[in-house]
Every structure is written in C-alpha cells, then in structure tokens.
Amino acid sequence: MTLLVPAVAGAMIVAGLLGVVWGLWLSPVATGRPRRGRTLRRWSRRARLAVGVGLVAGVVVAIVSGWLIAVVVVPLAVAGLPALVSAPPAAARIERLEAMEEWTRSLSGILTVGAGLEQALIATLRSAPEPIRPEVSRLVARLRARWSTAEALRLFADELDDPTGDLVAGNLLLAARRRGPGVAAVLESLAESVAADVRARRQVEADRAKPRATARWVTVITVCALTVLAMSGSYVAPYKTPIGQVVLAVLLGVYVAVLVWMRRMAAGDAIPRFLGASVAKEQVR
Known part of the structure; x- marks a missing residue:
C-alpha cells in the first residue's frame, strides 16, 4: 500500500506531461507565409515537441534517481544536443x-x-x-x-x-x-x-566531420554512463545532495560550452558577399 500512492502519483504526472506534449504537437500552424517562415515554424514545433518529451523523461529520471536537476537538464539535452553534435547544413x-x-x-x-x-x-x-x-x-x-x-x-x-x-x-x-x-x-x-x-x-567538410564524429561518440558514451550511474550504485550518491546538484550543473554546463566552442570552430567564417541589396545597405551604414 505504501508503494501504491507514489506509483499512482508518478503515473498521473507522466500522463499529464504526455497530455502537454500532445497539445504542443497538435498546436495549429498558420498558413500563407513564405517558405522560410514555414521552415522556422516547423523547427519550432519540433523543438517544442523535443522539450515536451524531454520533460517527461526528466521527471521519470528524477523520480527514479533522485536527481532533481534532471527535470531541467534532460529537456535541454533532448532539444539541444542533436543540434550541437549534428553536422551543419554544409x-x-x-x-x-x-x-x-x-x-x-x-x-x-x-x-x-x-x-x-x-x-x-x-x-x-x-x-x-x-x-x-x-x-x-x-x-x-x-x-x-x-x-x-x-x-x-x-x-x-x-x-x-x-x-x-x-x-x-x-x-x-x-x-x-x-x-x-x-x-x-x-x-x-x-x-x-x-x-x-x-x-x-567537400575536402574541408570531410576534415571537419572527423572531430564532429568524435564529439558525437564521446557525448553518447557520456550520456549512457551518466544514465547507468544515476540508476545504480553509490558512486554518484554525493550528486544527489543540493551542493552535488550544483556541481553537476556546472560540470554539464562546461561540457556544453566545449561542444558549442567546437561547433563554432568547425563552422568557420562565412565568405562575405559583394553584390546585392544587403551589401548596398552595409555600404550606406
């Protein structure tokens, strides 16, 4: 009986979050905009869906592992990590x-x-x-x-x-x-x-793909290791304390900053244009 109440409460929370995700997925999309606007709305809907799914997963991880920070970290990871470790649209x-x-x-x-x-x-x-x-x-x-x-x-x-x-x-x-x-x-x-x-x-993009692949595999291994350690063992027990949660947030933030830095290094600088209306506006300024 003592386990029934937490189980029912957890199930109700998950069901409510699933309802939120479903509502985000079915949100109406306006029509009649340019193609770029439709693309941005499509990405926005995908981002909202990813955040909703990540929120459900974060609540489940927080209940199972005791890491309350997972409620914030998991949605951000689900929405942001694919963009950080994926190849740019080269x-x-x-x-x-x-x-x-x-x-x-x-x-x-x-x-x-x-x-x-x-x-x-x-x-x-x-x-x-x-x-x-x-x-x-x-x-x-x-x-x-x-x-x-x-x-x-x-x-x-x-x-x-x-x-x-x-x-x-x-x-x-x-x-x-x-x-x-x-x-x-x-x-x-x-x-x-x-x-x-x-x-x-093509040669440049082939050279840039190697560090991106390395970062992708390191990220996957890190996420899997953190998941296994959070679910079992006393090795990461100190991270369940308030101070441990803060330290974990700082470490994860530094890791994300390194991923952002690597992506910016691999992206390179765009070649400036010399013709068109946008160039004329810059010259006027």
Whole structure:
C-alpha cells in the first residue's frame, strides 16, 4: 500500500506531461507565409515537441534517481544536443554550388550557339538544376515581364545569397552592359572555378566531420554512463545532495560550452558577399 500512492502519483504526472506534449504537437500552424517562415515554424514545433518529451523523461529520471536537476537538464539535452553534435547544413550549400556550376555551363553552351543573353537565360529554365530552380524561375519570370536585365540579375544574386552566386551574377551583369563576344568563354572559365570551389569545400567538410564524429561518440558514451550511474550504485550518491546538484550543473554546463566552442570552430567564417541589396545597405551604414 505504501508503494501504491507514489506509483499512482508518478503515473498521473507522466500522463499529464504526455497530455502537454500532445497539445504542443497538435498546436495549429498558420498558413500563407513564405517558405522560410514555414521552415522556422516547423523547427519550432519540433523543438517544442523535443522539450515536451524531454520533460517527461526528466521527471521519470528524477523520480527514479533522485536527481532533481534532471527535470531541467534532460529537456535541454533532448532539444539541444542533436543540434550541437549534428553536422551543419554544409551538404545543401555544396549542392547549390554544384547546381550553379551546372547552370553556368548550360548558359555558356547556349551562348556559344549565338543566342542573346536574355534568350539564353530564359532557355536555361528547362534544364535548371533543382537546388536553384526556384531562383532561376523567378529570374526568367522577371525577364519575360520586361524587367531590366541588370535589376533582374541583382535580385537573382540576392535570392541565391551566396558569394559564388554573386560572382556568376556579376559576370552576367558585365555581359549585359558590354554585349561583346567572349561571354561564353568567361562563363566556361567561371564554371571551372566553381567546380574547383566545390572540390575544396567537400575536402574541408570531410576534415571537419572527423572531430564532429568524435564529439558525437564521446557525448553518447557520456550520456549512457551518466544514465547507468544515476540508476545504480553509490558512486554518484554525493550528486544527489543540493551542493552535488550544483556541481553537476556546472560540470554539464562546461561540457556544453566545449561542444558549442567546437561547433563554432568547425563552422568557420562565412565568405562575405559583394553584390546585392544587403551589401548596398552595409555600404550606406
């Protein structure tokens, strides 16, 4: 009878937390926003779900082990550790670079047969690579709507939002102004330069993946060891005291700080852009 009351109370707490998680998962999502807004809302919903699941797990760990700090630490770990130990979205950026290379080669080939710049840009829509197809589609739509070629190319560079995209758009802007021969050869050389950039970035990301994999495995081993020690044995009994909980929080905070530091070191600095509206605003400032 003495164990029945705590068991029922724990079950009710877990059931209530599960209800909270279910409510967070079913929270309505507004529609009609841009794609970036939908992506942010999707990530926000995933984060709330992760925090809810982590809260349930933290309460269970706190009841079983006596570590009250688990109610705070476990939700934060469930929501934050995957982001800290996962690879940054470099693969998507490299795919976009490869798409820019392919699109530039296609444009160079069309210009070689004698087509004008605007006609060549419109013709590339049929074979535009999927990673940059939306940007190429909007560029073609603006050209068909009789926008000036320079303005359409500047907006194209803003939508690509990449230094290599600025380089491609900058060469096209020069071609639109001078209208001379040799544009196809310049674009072919530019495609070769982009291909070399893609190879270099792939090598860099392969080198950066090694310390990330090491940090990932060390984190998994640490979490498993802490879980086993918290559930059994007297080795970690001092951490159940108030002072021990504070010390444990400090140690875990230092570990997370090291993970954040490693991720920032592996991310590197972004290459600055030199074309587009954002660059113009910075120059005005």
